[in-house]
Amino acid sequence: MRATLEKHQVWLYLLAIAAGMAIGWARPEVTALLEYLLWPVLGLLLYATFTQVPLTHLATAFRDMRFNVALVLGNFVIMPLVVWLLLLLAPADPAIRLGIALVLLVPCTDWFISFTHLGGGDSARAIAASPILLILQIVMLPLYLWLLFGEDVVITSLGGHFLPVFFGLILAPLVLAWLTEKAVERRPALTGQIRALGWLPVPILALVVFMIAASQISLVLETGSMLPMLLVIFSLYLVAAVLVARLLSSVFRLPGQRGKTLAFSFGTRNSFVVLPLAIALPDLWASAVVVIVFQSLVELFGMTAYLKWLPGLIVGTDRHIH
Template identity: 25%
Template structure:
């Protein structure tokens, strides 16, 4: 069931770049043509965020996540990379390219610091990686990034001018968490039918949120369009560097192909939807930060698709190698 679900999920997210662009364009047009409608759209951002967070938490599997739990070595390695090494890399790249633009710098740091908790598993499956071990990482990644979110913001000097109300932030996590847990308990008999629907709703709700943000804030964003190429280049550099680091670590640790593949996707995919939701709560009325997180997703999906192609090529090469040896023998 897990394999089928992640395959369906990734098929939705591989088309999300065009959906995301459509949401940005439609939201921007609405905001430019009718600021009043843009303001109305902005008034409904909070309910959309709550819906998105509930769906993300609901999708995290409860059963079967411990199948790969015995591989402590890999889990520790992935955790160190995801929550110690990569946030430092992201901080360095954001500082190098946008240290003079604090709002864009903050958005980049937030985007870089949180590993994905959903679609990376689908790409891992399609690239012949270790899906069961990847499922074990889901709750670990989710809990770790929620706990470390305010820590990173303070450690990387992103919130000098902003005051985070941690009690409000926790309320916005605890309430959706309780709602997701209650829904899972009440609907456990129908979970196999509901999870595909949840997977289909997540990108749609995310696109709605992006459209609302751009509709409500496009007039302010339009004044900073010259920064977008620099943002895109910084994100591109981040993905190249993290891929190189993952390749080095996998080689030094002598990971087998399925674990090597999983390590690449768990370190390469970012959790932009959840970070976008948390950031709108922690830092209200900061559209430039929200836009930066959203822009990251424009490069992320093509990046993950390219990684899938690389690992499928490697997989096919490794499968054909024994047959070539046999022929020569």
């Protein structure tokens, strides 16, 4: 049942966005309330998602060094270079460019695992790698933004807004999730609580995109002319992710399952983690919110294509593994 929900989640999000835009258009007076409620809902979403990442078993994630080197090289060196190239196609609007960079520079740690499982990848390694991806993206994102946008932009426009959100809405749920996992280790009877929390990310994310669509309807309409170009950029990114995964699978002689895992990791982005950062920015950067939400929708359709085409695009190289 949970796998079915995750497989068809894109339609749930589309329905939530349509409903949110309709309510935001018809009842604009509710938008202020939705913006206020958005923060605790985002905190719950992040907590529920982080509990599905094996934070207390970080050491086990380092056992398959060949796979991990390929994963880190792709996510934190090659794909950021791809993002830099794609920004050459982006509109001149700084907020649009920032939104693209924010969402494409951070690898996913949640539905990446779900799609890896559904697509015949190595879900065990995906789970083990998630803490590495999560920690590295938190460390690397400020560096990427500094390289792409310069020190002045990062410090004056972003620094004062990112740090409170990072500590209050990302680090706090992360620590709480770690404490939850430690409690489950001490009392295995609580394992069912973790499983129950695993049901929450999809419906809560649907609620989040509903609230954003309702509260940001005017902004969506204002930036609508940018969406075709964004569709091209995000689609090119998904194609590049597969090509990079094929290349690294060959270079590191990885079995087909692990090659597919690389593709799902490079293709999926942590949109909901950077979403609070974008929402917290001044109005000058407001369009970044629309960019991030739109990317998540393009990505979900892209993952549907991945599920269909990846088995033929990334084949096994198990004959090289002894």
